[in-house]
Amino acid sequence: MSHPPVPPTVTVRPGDVRYPALSRGFNQRWIADPEYVRMVTSPQGVVTALSEAVNQIPADDDDRDRERYRDRITVRSGGHCYEDFVCGDDVRVILDVSPMCDMYYDPALEAWCVEAGATNWHVYSHLYPMSGRALPGGSCYSVGLGGHITGGGYGLLSRQAGLTVDYLYAVEVAVVTERRTVELVLATRDDPDPDRRDLWWAHTGGGGGNFGVVTRFWFRDPPVPPRTVLLTARSWDWNHFSKESFISLLDAYGQWFADHQDPNTASGRLFALLALNHRAAGTINLTVQVDAASEDKDDEGTQAMISFLRAVDSEAVPKSKPMVWSAAEHAAVPDAWSPRLMPWLTATQALNGSGQNRCGKYKSAYVRRPFTRSQIEAMWGYLGNEHFQEFKNKEALIQIDSYGSAVNHPPYDTAAPQRDSIMKMQYQVYWRRPNDHDIGDEDDNLRWIRETYRATFADTGGVPIVGNNTDGCYINYPDVDLSDKNWNTSGQPWSKLYYKEEYLRLQKAKARWDPLNVFRNQQSVERLEL
Missing domain, CATH: 3.30.465.10 (Uridine Diphospho-n-acetylenolpyruvylglucosamine Reductase; domain 3)
Structure with a gap:
């Protein structure tokens, strides 16, 4: 039986049953009210849809005094934009390319x-x-x-x-x-x-x-990708940490990646994700992956994993346990306290999560050197140990990813300028939206993430400046607070924090x-x- 051809574009307007879902993305903090959403299925369909959109007279054009004047045309792929760049009050048309996935x-x-x-x-x-x-x-x-x-x-x-x-x-x-x-x-x-x-x-x-x-x-x-990998997932109980053992954990984590930046070695290829959940969540989580050739205990990947775990999960920190609870967007892997050997794709599927569609706010930092004592003490304090002790959101965290190695040896000139960092940070906080007219506990959550971030980088104007220890921010984790002089007193504009000296060419x-x-x-x- 033949099927009708797929149209090059599909228009979804406010009366359509699909409209409420397609006028928002993953971050439920932002809900748009566009004239329409255009689903496009081909490059030529994009040309047609974009040409129509830029040459239309907006429906709002005769009523510029209305509370919201919509005049932007935005583009959506997966819908994960962290700010209102795609789904905002001023958006007139959303061009959704998600049907184009071949x-x-x-x-x-x-x-x-x-x-x-x-x-x-x-x-x-x-x-x-x-x-x-x-x-x-x-x-x-x-x-x-x-x-x-x-x-x-x-x-x-x-x-x-x-x-x-x-x-x-x-x-x-x-x-x-x-x-x-x-x-x-x-x-x-x-x-x-x-x-x-x-x-x-x-x-x-x-x-x-x-x-x-x-x-x-x-x-x-x-x-x-590697044929097989070793995957480890561990947790520490917050109640067992002292300030000194927390400092030991972050010192060891940062120093290990400062010392292992050669992508030609297994240690230089090892990737780790440290989720410093707020104390209200109960645990700090660690996920580690390294390529492994076999189950041979003398395998280079096995030795790299052992070396890393001995350095980070040492006697200087509380005793770890299997990971039971997930952290942010990553699923828990409860049966991997001991490193598990598995095919690369199987390991990827074990970690592959997206989290629920929630409201969220995010911030980022590129880190060039191990953390300073003042940075670690700020993180300790603002994760519910000295400040925000009444803040009980279990979905507030500072995520620290390993970075560098092959990233710092690009084969070609690119517009991604941060190429000598050893870690990458992502500050995250999530909350629920009871309904489309109630944003939930936004104020409390925004206050936590903003003040935590500012405290971590208090020595450099509240942001991770392009400097000796840090190297700005990641454009894929956009943060409009970087444009706000109340939160960025560094003297470096958002454009430098994202793009450094590449901004003029852009x-x-x-x-x-x-x-x-x-x-x-x-x-x-x-x-x-x-």
Whole structure:
């Protein structure tokens, strides 16, 4: 039986039963009220939908005095944007590329093509079985690649394989010209045209939704994951920690990664995720993965795992136990206190979670050196030991990922500028939204994460400046507080914290490829007048 052809676009308006779900993303803190959501199924469908959107007269145009004037066109892949850059009160149209999730080998470009609506899970469940290769992307399965890749993209394989953009060969983008026409542009890493080459470069860390609508990515020689890995998951009881043992834990964790930055060794490839949950959660969690060739106890990966656990889970800290409770977006692995040998994809599935659709606020930091004593003491205090003791949110935490190694040896020039860090931090807090008209306990949660972050980096104006010990922030964890002088007193603007010295080049690319500033948000790349 034949099926009707899939239409190039599907329009969802307020009266449609799908509208409430499609006018919001993963972060329930942000709910939009667009004129419509356009689901697109092909690159040409994107061109058509974008052309219509930029040339329409907004329904609000005759009533600019209304409380909210909607004039932005935004793009969604997986819907995981942490701020209101996609789903905000001022959004008129959402272009949703999630139906575009195919991946295949393209002999013309000699590269693997991945459509912009695919997710991390598509890479693991589709690309890997077909090709034996994978992108070194994140562990949360539902994150869309359209945003993940363009911000740099990292995950459990990054210390041995680098960032996702280190393999990006080409990108296809629908851009809006000064004449309000839409063009589909293919830009490659070795493009003879310098403007197109800059468009490719801008998508290797410049962030999503800045220059146009990405439709497809092409990757050359993406990495081969390890055949098997050792996976360990442990927890410590908060009640057994003293301030000194907490300091010992973070000292050992930071120093181990400072000392092991060679991706040619198993120790340099070992990845760890330390979840410093608020004391209300009851535990601190640790997840560790390293590639392993066999069950042989003399295997280099086994020795690296033993070395790491001896250093971090030592006699200087409380006795650990199996991990029972999950941390933030990562599932608990309760039967892995002793390292378990398993295929790479099996281990990826064990960790692969996305969390519930909740309200959330996030902050980030690149860390170049082991933590200072003042930073550790601030974290200790604000995790419910000296401050916020009445704050009982079990879903508030500081997550510290290992970083560096292969990340710090990029094969090509990219727009992801933080290339000498040893750790990456993500401050997270989650809460429930009782209904669409009640944001829940937002004030208390925002106060906790803002004050905790400011205290950690009190010596540098409340943010992790581009400096000796820290190296700014991750654009894929956007934080509008970086633009607020009440929370950022460092003298370094948000643009430097995200992009360092690459910002000027990004501004030039913005002026060339988005001259009308169609793609904008509170922290979009600002146009540079040419």
